[in-house]
Amino acid sequence: MTEKLKNIRNFCIIAHIDHGKSTLADRLIEKTGTVSTRDMSDQILDSMDLERERGITIKLTPTRMFYTLNGEEYVLNLIDTPGHVDFTYEVSRSLAACEGAILIVDASQGVEAQTIANTYLALDNNLEILPVINKIDLPSADVQKCRQEIEDVLGIYAEDCPAISAKDGTNIDEVLKQIVERIPSPKGDENAPLKALIFDSLYDNFKGAICFVRIFDGKVKVGDKIKMMKVDKTYEVTEVGVFTPKMKPQDMLLCGDVGYICASIKNLSDTKVGDTITNADNPTLKPLPGYKDVQPVVFSGIFPVDGAKYGDLKDALEKLKLNDASLKFSPETSVALGFGFRCGFLGLLHMEIITERLEREFLLEIITTAPSVSYNVYKTNGEMLEVSNPSMLPPPAEIDRIEEPMIKLDVYTPPNYVGAVMELCQDKRGEFIDMQYLEKTRVVLKYHMPLAEMIYDFFDSLKSRTKGYASLDYEVYGFAPSELVRLDILLNGEPCDALSMIIHKDKAYARGRQIAEKLKKIIPRQLFEVPIQACIGGKVIARETVSAMRKDVLAKCYGGDISRKRKLLEKQKEGKKRMRQFGSVELPAETFISILKTDDND
Amino acid sequence: MTMIDTMIYVHIPFCDSKCFYCNFVSGIYKDDIKEKYFKKLNEEIEYHKNKNYNVTSIYIGGGTPSSVSTKYIGEILKNIFKNYFVSDNAEITIEANPCSLTKEKLQDYKKFNINRLSIGVQSLNNKCLKTIGRKHTKNQAINALKMAKSCGFKNINADVLIGIPNQNYAKLKSTVRILKKFVTHLSAYMLINEPNTKLTKMLENNEVKVVNEDTCVNYYNKLVKYLNKFNFKRYEISNFALKGFTCKHNLGYWQGNNYLGFGLSSHSYFNNERYQNSSVMAKYLDSDFEVEKHKLTKEEMIEEHIMLGLRTIYGVDIQYLKSIGYDILSSKKDEIALLEKNNFITVVKNRIVVNQDKWGVINQIILKLLP
Numbered sequence: 001m002t003e004k005l006k007n008i009r010n011f012c013i014i015a016h017i018d019h020g021k022s023t024l025a026d027r028l029i030e031k032t033g034t035v036s037t038r039d040m041s042d043q044i045l046d047s048m049d050l051e052r053e054r055g056i057t058i059k060l061t062p063t064r065m066f067y068t069l070n071g072e073e074y075v076l077n078l079i080d081t082p083g084h085v086d087f088t089y090e091v092s093r094s095l096a097a098c099e100g101a102i103l104i105v106d107a108s109q110g111v112e113a114q115t116i117a118n119t120y121l122a123l124d125n126n127l128e129i130l131p132v133i134n135k136i137d138l139p140s141a142d143v144q145k146c147r148q149e150i151e152d153v154l155g156i157y158a159e160d161c162p163a164i165s166a167k168d169g170t171n172i173d174e175v176l177k178q179i180v181e182r183i184p185s186p187k188g189d190e191n192a193p194l195k196a197l198i199f200d201s202l203y204d205n206f207k208g209a210i211c212f213v214r215i216f217d218g219k220v221k222v223g224d225k226i227k228m229m230k231v232d233k234t235y236e237v238t239e240v241g242v243f244t245p246k247m248k249p250q251d252m253l254l255c256g257d258v259g260y261i262c263a264s265i266k267n268l269s270d271t272k273v274g275d276t277i278t279n280a281d282n283p284t285l286k287p288l289p290g291y292k293d294v295q296p297v298v299f300s301g302i303f304p305v306d307g308a309k310y311g312d313l314k315d316a317l318e319k320l321k322l323n324d325a326s327l328k329f330s331p332e333t334s335v336a337l338g339f340g341f342r343c344g345f346l347g348l349l350h351m352e353i354i355t356e357r358l359e360r361e362f363l364l365e366i367i368t369t370a371p372s373v374s375y376n377v378y379k380t381n382g383e384m385l386e387v388s389n390p391s392m393l394p395p396p397a398e399i400d401r402i403e404e405p406m407i408k409l410d411v412y413t414p415p416n417y418v419g420a421v422m423e424l425c426q427d428k429r430g431e432f433i434d435m436q437y438l439e440k441t442r443v444v445l446k447y448h449m450p451l452a453e454m455i456y457d458f459f460d461s462l463k464s465r466t467k468g469y470a471s472l473d474y475e476v477y478g479f480a481p482s483e484l485v486r487l488d489i490l491l492n493g494e495p496c497d498a499l500s501m502i503i504h505k506d507k508a509y510a511r512g513r514q515i516a517e518k519l520k521k522i523i524p525r526q527l528f529e530v531p532i533q534a535c536i537g538g539k540v541i542a543r544e545t546v547s548a549m550r551k552d553v554l555a556k557c558y559g560g561d562i563s564r565k566r567k568l569l570e571k572q573k574e575g576k577k578r579m580r581q582f583g584s585v586e587l588p589a590e591t592f593i594s595i596l597k598t599d600d601n602d
Numbered sequence: 603m604t605m606i607d608t609m610i611y612v613h614i615p616f617c618d619s620k621c622f623y624c625n626f627v628s629g630i631y632k633d634d635i636k637e638k639y640f641k642k643l644n645e646e647i648e649y650h651k652n653k654n655y656n657v658t659s660i661y662i663g664g665g666t667p668s669s670v671s672t673k674y675i676g677e678i679l680k681n682i683f684k685n686y687f688v689s690d691n692a693e694i695t696i697e698a699n700p701c702s703l704t705k706e707k708l709q710d711y712k713k714f715n716i717n718r719l720s721i722g723v724q725s726l727n728n729k730c731l732k733t734i735g736r737k738h739t740k741n742q743a744i745n746a747l748k749m750a751k752s753c754g755f756k757n758i759n760a761d762v763l764i765g766i767p768n769q770n771y772a773k774l775k776s777t778v779r780i781l782k783k784f785v786t787h788l789s790a791y792m793l794i795n796e797p798n799t800k801l802t803k804m805l806e807n808n809e810v811k812v813v814n815e816d817t818c819v820n821y822y823n824k825l826v827k828y829l830n831k832f833n834f835k836r837y838e839i840s841n842f843a844l845k846g847f848t849c850k851h852n853l854g855y856w857q858g859n860n861y862l863g864f865g866l867s868s869h870s871y872f873n874n875e876r877y878q879n880s881s882v883m884a885k886y887l888d889s890d891f892e893v894e895k896h897k898l899t900k901e902e903m904i905e906e907h908i909m910l911g912l913r914t915i916y917g918v919d920i921q922y923l924k925s926i927g928y929d930i931l932s933s934k935k936d937e938i939a940l941l942e943k944n945n946f947i948t949v950v951k952n953r954i955v956v957n958q959d960k961w962g963v964i965n966q967i968i969l970k971l972l973p
Contacts, residue, residue, distance in 0.1 A: 527966050528944060550819040552965040555791050555840045558626060559611045559663050560855050561869045561878070562910065569909055572969055584940055 005256045012079040015104035016112035020134040023166040032065035063245035077258035086347030097199040097214035100128040100183030107141035113412040113471035137165040188255035194218035194279040201271035203322035209265040221252040225280035229287040235263035296344025299388035303340030305365035316362035336498040336582045376403040391497040403479040405451040413470035420465040428453035490533040516542040525549040605656040613865030614667040622735035625796040627867040628665040649891045651685030659693040659851040668698030672710035693850045700738040700746040708753040720759040726777040730766045747784035759787035765818040767810035786847040856910040904928045917955030937970045
């Protein structure tokens with residue numbers, strides 16, 4: 001092993017949301033003097049405003065630190081990881097780029113769902129796990145209980161693990177010391193052909209798509225010809241460098257290093273997370289294991305509130321896609337909503353992030369239709385269709401069967417909420433698989449459940465039924481046949497495509513009634529009476545009516561003062577712009593998302 | 603030099619008391635302010651003098667013009683006649699309330715060439731009158747109307763309010779049944795709860811109950827039918843008249859006539875420009891009569907013609923719209939067809955007219971027809 005490799009430590013931090021991952025990262029950076037205190041803003045690795053605001057990390061921002069222990073200088077490469085189920089695959093690739101992981105556990109909350117899920121992911125990647133108990137400054141902190149939990153639930157020795165307060169900076173040195181002492185140095189052969197793992201990528205307007213890499217074997221420098229093994233494309237390297245955490249060019253990246261490679265790559269989709277980069281002239285025989293093409297699981301239509309902004313929406317989505325290769329979209333036309341896009345997301349959080357970014361960063365007003373999953377529809381003629389847009393479902397007579405995506409769901413809850421959780425899961429068509437006591441105060445319930453039920457209001461219901469104590473983790477495992485029907489909503493006798501949904505037949509009646517009632521509240525009175533009908537296969541199952549408007553007039557005119565009339569007119573004109581014309585019916589923008597929230601609270 | 607037709611509005615912001623529903627620029631002022639105000643008002647009338655202006659109507663509104671001494675009214679009118687050309691058949695209206703109207707005042711008005719009276723009756727139910735803070739009673743109102751007739755006024759309007767708390771249709775109908783014997787014109791308004799009025803506060807404190815909107819609309823529709831039986835035809839959203847007694851001044855506002863507004867907060871529309879005086883008394887008294895004017899753009903002219911025109915039985919002029927660049931029949935083909943099919947509008951002889959029973963939702967119809 002070279003001198004250089006011996007002094008490198010590549011590690012990441014894993015934690016449940018809110019357990020203080022980004023804060024610890026900041027303290028490590030501060031302690032090692034990587035960023036001057038003057039430049040420190042809270043949680044510098046969370047580069048997006050949205051991330052900082054929500055306290056979650058979506059994008060990974062690696063950083064290189066220097067730390068001296070017993071007269072030796074070490075290079076510590078920190079790879080931050082996102083802490084949400086939607087991004088499990090990204091997490092697994094970040095983990096694969098490391099030799100060790102700091103596992104943060106909140107001293108007051110103990111081991112949580114994501115703690116367990118991420119620990120297993122880290123173990124799968126053969127990482128050395130270094131538990132750290134955080135937030136010891138909290139009055140409710142119980143360090144000893146926390147150590148016990150880590151040992152009992154995760155089976156990791158925790159007796160001498162550092163107990164810290166990332167917020168106050170307590171015991172940060174101990175963490176740094178253990179990183180050096182306990183996490184193994186990287187292995188690899190500097191003289192072997194290049195083998196680098198892409199664990200993230202970023203789009204830069206000047207440099208093109210930039211690969212964030214961990215070099216496992218060999219070296220790479222400017223001018224080298226490199227090849228993306230999965231994508232099968234060759235580029236010439238224009239820049240290599242490391243993260244300080246700002247990108248800083250270097251002459252060369254050697255095996256063991258974490259850094260970046262630029263090669264005038266135009267499309268972010270050519271830099272797929274999990275792909276292996278090798279030297280085109282001297283390629284490695286075998287790529288690194290574990291590559292997976294990430295597929296979206298949640299789909300939704302996104303339309304501009306003002307139809308004229310279609311072009312702006314398209315530009316915005318394209319820009320977002322430059323930085324987020326997992327975002328998929330294709331043009332869609334709706335009778336009710338006009339021109340827009342059907343978008344595919346990794347999960348609900350991902351969807352929420354994208355829609356919020358469209359609104360905040362691009363100042364677009366958008367209408368989002370109810371999220372749907374992608375169904376496999378087998379037609380009687382033997383054809384199979386993937387249907388993620390309810391209005392594309394073929395007529396019932398042409399359908400042999402429909403299969404829907406299923407998830408393995410783990411719900412972690414204190415034992416006193418087991419009943420409430422089971423009731424909810426049953427209600428959501430979940431199939432009970434197993435229940436285990438992880439410890440006295442924590443139970444895991446395992447279910448198989450349709451993904452469609454998960455994306456409709458499950459998380460909120462779970463939180464409200466368990467007073468926020470339960471947490472969950474899930475993964476899509478396959479498809480299962482199901483008795484599904486399309487529920488259509490007719491406004492003034494016309495089916496409104498953007499309000500259609502695919503739903504289990506046992507639930508269709510109740511939902512139809514709920515939606516009709518909800519729409520009656522949302523749709524304002526207009527010149528004409530608006531009948532609202534919920535239908536399944538042409539059969540009306542619920543009916544409501546919005547009666548015609550009776551009065552909208554400014555009668556009085558004081559001495560020729562028409563300014564009030566003009567003001568009102570301008571206000572009403574503005575309001576109209578936000579309305580969607582559907583036949584003779586005008587629908588407010590919120591109509592389309594409101595039908596999502598009809599459960600418990602109404 | 604060709605004559606330019608115009609109307610004149612004069613604002614008298616003085617009242618003896620403030621009605622509970624009123625949020626208009628009017629109120630109770632000291633006598634020295636009144637003195638200064640009328641001096642300023644006459645200066646303003648002189649300032650804009652032009653003998654080439656053919657005045658087709660004069661409207662003295664308020665406030666309560668009848669609450670001030672007739673001396674002031676006489677001066678104003680004399681001043682207008684002196685500085686402008688007032689057409690022989692000009693309609694000259696003054697607003698009055700039953701409390702302040704006396705025989706002497708009426709005789710003076712007659713002398714000043716005033717030929718139309720608009721009396722704020724509002725209701726002939728004593729309870730209703732009290733609820734909204736009117737100071738007169740039913741009998742005072744009837745007396746005022748009788749006096750006006752005996753003094754020779756042949757063109758009289760009465761204002762009526764619909765939707766006064768506790769007013770039912772029977773009370774409303776009985777008010778109108780009596781009024782129609784005295785008047786040639788009726789203005790019927792739905793009571794609006796304006797912000798910052800005593801009435802709105804009373805409603806918030808549950809001292810009185812609001813009449814719901816659908817009920818008001820029902821009353822109004824019934825009233826329209828009732829008045830129609832007695833030949834009071836609705837010619838504008840809120841106005842009804844016997845044949846030959848429509849208010850020229852009121853119609854002028856909707857038909858794009860010129861009008862000069864004199865006095866506190868008064869509005870003017872002249873030569874496609876809109877402007878208004880300050881609504882702060884101190885500022886008006888200090889004014890040099892030069893105000894910022896807004897020249898209407900072509901788009902605004904189109905919008906206004908639709909917005910204002912549809913309020914009357916004459917509707918909008920399709921050819922006129924075309925002449926200023928808006929071919930409404932082709933650009934709103936679908937909307938017009940839908941509205942016609944559902945009996946909201948009628949397209950007749952180059953005009954689009956809102957059907958009378960649909961005037962209550964005119965704002966929505968306007969929105970559908972705008973460019």
